[in-house]
Amino acid sequence: MSDITINKNIHRGFKVLGKIPNLYTEFVHNDAYRNLLLHDMLKMQYSLVRNYLTKRYIDWLHVDSEFKGLPFLNHYYRNFYSTNFQALHDELYEVDNALSNQQYDKEKKYFLTIEEIVDVAHFIFQYIDYIEEQRCILSHEKRDMINNICLKNLIVNTPDIYNCVHETLERKSSHIIQEVHSLPVIEDNNWLCISEIWKTLQYMHLENRTFMRYINWKPWKNYPDDHYSILILSGMEYSTRKLFEHLIRIFHIALRLIPEHYNQYVEWLYEEFPEFENLHVDKSKSEIELSITYSILYAAYMAKNLENQRRQIDDPRYKGVMVEYINYCPFGLKNL
Numbered sequence: 001m002s003d004i005t006i007n008k009n010i011h012r013g014f015k016v017l018g019k020i021p022n023l024y025t026e027f028v029h030n031d032a033y034r035n036l037l038l039h040d041m042l043k044m045q046y047s048l049v050r051n052y053l054t055k056r057y058i059d060w061l062h063v064d065s066e067f068k069g070l071p072f073l074n075h076y077y078r079n080f081y082s083t084n085f086q087a088l089h090d091e092l093y094e095v096d097n098a099l100s101n102q103q104y105d106k107e108k109k110y111f112l113t114i115e116e117i118v119d120v121a122h123f124i125f126q127y128i129d130y131i132e133e134q135r136c137i138l139s140h141e142k143r144d145m146i147n148n149i150c151l152k153n154l155i156v157n158t159p160d161i162y163n164c165v166h167e168t169l170e171r172k173s174s175h176i177i178q179e180v181h182s183l184p185v186i187e188d189n190n191w192l193c194i195s196e197i198w199k200t201l202q203y204m205h206l207e208n209r210t211f212m213r214y215i216n217w218k219p220w221k222n223y224p225d226d227h228y229s230i231l232i233l234s235g236m237e238y239s240t241r242k243l244f245e246h247l248i249r250i251f252h253i254a255l256r257l258i259p260e261h262y263n264q265y266v267e268w269l270y271e272e273f274p275e276f277e278n279l280h281v282d283k284s285k286s287e288i289e290l291s292i293t294y295s296i297l298y299a300a301y302m303a304k305n306l307e308n309q310r311r312q313i314d315d316p317r318y319k320g321v322m323v324e325y326i327n328y329c330p331f332g333l334k335n336l
Contacts, residue, residue: 013299018272
């Protein structure tokens with residue numbers, strides 16, 4: 001379980017949200033606003049992986065350069081999805097541990113739960129990002145010649161795949177957010193809320209298993225070279241939508257387990273984004289609360305993303321050679 005790191009950077013996320021009215025004037029508290037936030041989080045996660053992890057991950061496979069085309073790509077994505085499955089499975093248990101550990105006081109339990117849910121978000125986002133990357137790679141004109149060296153060049157050293165993924169994520173994120181409109185009822189009894197989180201975590205474990213059943217992960221089983229068909233990728237995509245729906249549900253509940261801490265987050269949001277508080281006309285309480293949940297998730301996610309970048313540069317547990325990377329600017333803002 002990680003230390004609590006989100007609050008030291010979360011103001012930067014709220015500050016970025018405060019720039020939105022200067023860029024987009026037509027929406028708040030609707031699907032377009034929430035799509036903007038999810039789309040940006042997905043792009044941030046893909047940039048993090050591409051800039052710091054992809055080269056090391058391809059090298060870690062230790063495959064011969066003669067291994068190429070669909071057999072190599074099946075091997076590559078099988079291993080990525082399997083690793084991501086394990087990481088997500090582990091983080092779901094970390095949420096459970098944060099909630100149930102009797103050694104933590106009330107505040108530490110609250111902030112660790114939020115932190116671990118954001119870690120869960122990272123691995124759900126990676127599923128979504130890599131499905132889109134795989135689609136772009138499978139449609140590449142030189143697909144049958146791609147080996148480990150070529151794949152590193154395509155993903156890490158040139159912008160074509162990176163740009164292709166970013167372009168498709170906006171459309172995908174708009175589909176994903178449409179799954180989330182029914183918010184859980186927040187009970188006065190915290191134990192009822194915690195039990196709802198535990199129940200939802202079980203749904204997420206089951207959906208993660210469902211996702212894995214689409215993958216060519218069994219080395220004792222023969223899979224066709226075209227295993228990752230439109231049907232398989234669509235099934236994987238559907239599982240990621242369900243995982244994200246559950247994620248929003250547990251985050252929405254967990255934020256409100258200690259009202260004073262939740263209210264502090266909302267206050268910081270309103271300070272940086274006063275238009276958010278003022279644009280409540282003709283919007284239901286449910287719509288506003290959903291937008292607040294997305295906004296806090298965005299700020300917390302950005303905070304953890306910045307911490308993860310720091311670790312890749314400074315922390316000896318992760319430190320490696322960074323590629324000459326494409327700098328990602330939230331919402332395209334150059335100066336924050």
